[in-house]
Amino acid sequence: MRIVVSQSMLFPWVGMLEQVRQSDLFVHYDDVQFSKGSFANRVQIKTAGGRQWMTIPTRNLHLGQRICEVEVAPPEQWAERHLALLARSFGGAPFAGDALRMASDTFAMKHHYLGDIARASLLALCRYFGLLEGRRFIDVGALNIAGSGSKRVLHIVERLGGSEYVTGHGAAGYLDHAHFEQSGVEVRYMQYRSEPYPQLHGVFTPYVSGLDLVANCGPQGYAHICSESIAWREFLHEPA
Secondary structure, three states, X not given: OEEEEEOOXXXXXXXXXXXXXXXXXXXXXXXXXXXXXXXXXXEEEEEOOEEEEEEOOEEOOOOOOEHHHOEEOXXXXXXXXXXXXXXXXXXXXXXXXXXXXXXXXXXHOOOOEHHHHHHHHHHHHHHHOOOOOOXXXXXXXXXXXXXXXXXXXXXHHHHOOOOEEEEOHHHHHOOOHHHHHHOOOEEEEEEOOOOOOOOOOOOOOOOOOHHHHHHHHHHHHHHHOOOEEEEHHHHHOOOO
């Protein structure tokens, strides 16, 4: 049983979809503190003039709020502008219509909280590429597990019966790998391949929204969601 625990991200980059593909069970980790610069409400979009941020504005934001508590500004204030940005980015791409419909449908849901719209955007991409099949998605709030940091993540994995925990590179700075190992849970890190695909607007970059993969490759873009994971000792270059 492979577990991935991650904060929801707004139409995330392909690397996040690759984490989903590696998982048997994906945990939406949205009861943690929202921070400025978070990918929960913003993502890079590639344009003829360079990369731009597409950011969903919040309202009534105050210090210490969790992602699942942050309110989203009404879509009437931003959705049209974001769809215009995406239309400029994907103009001429063979599956631009698919990407624009996905974004439009997600924005039209009028989610009240940031965690909800970020989660919906991730699941929309997963549905398009067939990543919903064969795996489960759950909200961490349903587990009622207190704590923070490495200990909490381990308790989540244990509660769900996980034997492997797959994570992105940022976890290397805080995970207690030995504790996971002693508990019988193998930690694995993503080994991102950043597989190039046909992309508009100059030199290829993987660090843009997964909507870009939709627009340029359509359902066949699944072939580019191909990174694997490696054991933590190999990732950190530590002896066995």
